[in-house]
Amino acid sequence: MDRYNTDDMIFALATAPGRGALAVFRLSGAGCIAAFAPCFSNREKLLAAASGTLVFGEIKDIDQVLVSVFRSGHGYTGEEALEISCHGSTGSVTLMTRLLLESGFRQALPGEFTLRAFLNGRIDLTQAEAVDEIARSGTALTQKQALSRLDGAMTRRIGADRELLAEAMAAIEVQLDYAEDEIGGDTSFPYEPIEKCRADLDRLAGTFGAGRILSEGASVVLAGPANAGKSSLFNLFLKQERSIVSPVPGTTRDYIECLCSVEGIPVRLCDTAGLRQAGEEIEMEGIRRTGQLMAAADVIVYLLDASETSGSEALMQKERAEADYPAVGKVFVWNKTDLSDTSAPEGFIGLSVATAEGFAGLSHTLALMLQAGVDVNAQTVVQSPRQHQALVLCVQALDRALEMARDGVGLDAIAVELKEASDQLGFICGELTGDDILEQIFSRFCVGK
Ligand SMILES: Nc1nc2c(ncn2[C@@H]2O[C@H](COP(=O)(O)OP(=O)(O)OP(=O)(O)O)[C@@H](O)[C@H]2O)c(=O)[nH]1
Ligand SMILES: [Mg+2]
Structure with missing residues (x-):
């Protein structure tokens, strides 16, 4: 790893920049306590402090600070480390940064603290990735999922499969090393553990769709004829006047996307140009883009104006949307019920x-649809594309091994496929991960993590 030198002392502002009650600096690396002590008023106490203790003191002309002490083998990185809480003013942060640079510390690169924690064996790679997922989690649900992975849930989840696979590989190894009459015991091919392992890992890989929704947010597109109230509904979801609303049909042209939470599920909500035949060139381009967004959405919320649309026209539009976007989830909404006495046509939600x-009913229906793709109670969901790819490659290798066994191919060739499958599982936890890949993973983190 060219960018990450792991021998020197690093520091970073661990809290968000800007004004706040507190700003926390993280320092890590052998010798960091002795390097920081000369500028600290309570020097002797700091130098003698045990791991996990706090020392209060002053940094001359800068601030009063509280220092948390971690001796080597403890704390987040597993290295000698300090966390310094100072006042969250721009002045404090600027002066502290200058002081630390002058004291021999280097500014940490993105993810460098977590990388050190991984290299020092404090966490495995799935836990390291969970640190980043927690930092990015936008809703309570994504936080809960990432937190369980931080606790090592992913490694535990595949642990049983790794054991099954090791068992099968050992059985094959024995058959490769000894003649049949020397073994004495069972010499049949271990289909059962391999098939069990394959089915379980395939199931786990299948949770990636849900993982994608949790990490990126589900794509929900508000669509329908001009003036149906899409922008009004968009603003109601966001609880702010984000999109322009007006009685003039064709108000929205460029689509607008915002992140929001629908009953805890992260959603990328999109307001679009209303669908109509009339309109000039720019509006027509907006409408063309609406079509693209609808085709790529997880769910389309299709709105009609109850005061302007007949029941039969509504059903026709519903049928057309069903036919045009067969693979996309759809919720049909009968909006402006306050202006109309006609009850919502079959399959429409009144709003x-x-x-x-x-609105509460609509939100709930939408959440239920999204939850069908996101099993909120699933113990472990694969959220990292890297982990997903390794699982898919592992399942493919197991499929090849099983097929070869059924075709009577020699055990030594099958053992190669099983080794490949087992390596892919090791790769998930970071045991077999090359430096270039580690660099790729950690460089996505924010500084201070
Ligand atoms: N009475 C009533 N008026 C509504 C309701 N929803 C929207 N409106 C009004 O309908 C008009 C059009 O609303 P918009 O939200 O701009 O409609 P839109 O679908 O975004 O329209 P385009 O961007 O032109 O496609 C505005 O005057 C809104 O105030 C509703 O539930 N009841
Ligand atoms: Mg609009």
């Missing part, structure tokens, strides 16, 4: 954005 009547 008045103006009075918010029906």
Whole structure:
């Protein structure tokens, strides 16, 4: 890893930049306590402090600070480390940064603390990735999932499969090393553990769709004829006047995307140009883009204006949307019920954005649809594309091994496939991960992590 030198002392501001009650600096690396002590008023106490203790003191002309002490073998990175809490002013942070640079510390690169924790064996790679996922989690649900992976849930989840695979490989190894009459015991091919392992890992790989929704947010597109109330509903979801609303049909042209949470599920909500035949060139381009967004969405929320649309017209539009976007989830909404006496046609949810009547029901229906793709109770969900790819390659290698066994191919060739499968599982936890890949993973983190 060219960028990450692991021998020197590093520091970073671990809290978000800007004004706040506190700013926390993280320092790590052998010798960092002795390097920091000369500028600290309570020097002797700091030098003698045990791991996990706090020392209060002053940094002359800069700030009063509270220092948490971690001796080598303890703390986040497993190296000698300090966390310094100072006041969260720009002045404090600037002066502290200058002081630490002058004291022999280097500014940490993105993810460098977590990389050191991984290299020092404090966490495995799935836990390191969970640190980043927690930092990015936007809702309670994503936080809960990432937290379970931080606790090592992914490694435990594949642990049983690794054992099954090791068992099968050992059985084959014995058959390769000894003649049949020397073994004495069972010499049949270990189909059962391999098939069991394959099925379980395939199931785990299948949770990646849900993992994608949790990490990126589900794509929900508000669509429908001009003036149906899409932008009004968009603003109601976001609880802010984000999109322009007006009685003029064709108000929205460029689509607008915002992140929001629908009953805890992260959603990328998109307001789009209303669908209509009329309109000039720019609006037509907006409408063309709406079509693209609808085709790529997880769910389309299709709105109609109840005061302008007949029941039969509504059903026709519903049928057309069903036919045009067969693979996409759809919720049909009968909006502006406050202006109309016609009850919602079959398959439509009644809503008045103006009075918010029906909004809770719509949110709930949407959440249920998204949850069908996201098993919120699933113990472990694969969120990292890297882990997903390794699982897929592992399952493919197991498939090849099973097929070869059925075709009567020699055990030595099968052993190669099983080794490949086992390596892919090792790769998930970081045991067999090359430096270039580590660099790729950690460089995505934020500084201070
Ligand atoms: N009475 C009533 N008016 C509504 C309701 N929802 C939207 N409106 C009004 O309908 C008009 C159009 O609303 P928009 O949200 O701009 O509609 P849109 O679908 O985004 O329209 P385009 O961007 O032109 O496609 C505005 O005057 C809104 O105030 C509703 O539930 N009840
Ligand atoms: Mg609009």
